[in-house]
Amino acid sequence: MSRTFLACVVALAVAGCASTRPVLYPNERFNAVGAEAAEHDVEICMELAESAGAQPGNSSAQDAAARTAGGAAVGAASGAVGGAVVGAAGSGSAIGAASGATAGLLHWIFSKPTRSPAFENFVNQCLQERGYQPVGWD
Template structure:
């Protein structure tokens, strides 16, 4: 495998394994004040594990978004390269160059949005964790 291929595979692996790192923000109600931050952190982790065991996934499909962005970039690049190549008389090489540059652009855009995008977890996962924490007496004000 050449260096470019290894770089692409490495970037896709990093993007696919990226975690949102988001956690619920708790309102400082009487329950939180009575149990303290350490117990609250343990309860958050317990609710997260319960959500995952129920089938809710924290990740919101970042790896698939990167792959989709790469594929769309390649398709758009190939089409625009073919048009440009047809005008200049070299449609085949134009579409090849366009596809390669479009794929790289799509990959980089996808990776950027996977890492710099919203830290929000999957909605079903967040709802599950929120409900679990609410049942324990906490008030979730949001996620960050």
């Protein structure tokens, strides 16, 4: 049972790590080179942005750990308060910590990754210089 749950969490975490990408308007340049070449140019522009120091976003394992730890801290504190009301602060704190950690991790898994505006602007500028028209990010 716990292995199945762990496998599901890992699969969802990997899906949550998928990065967002620019959407290109099918202008003359896009139509002339085709989707495959345009995708290659997107990759090049994203690599250039990273090499220039712009980071794609914070959808990392470090962000997941921070959200999980933050959720555990908030859950422990609120659980201790709730437990103290009924005379079981320790049990309430443990339950709250586990619930908060789970909530933090699930929030990270199902939330969209945050993009860096500098990274997005760099990639957009690079693509525009290559003749493409980026219209947004998905």
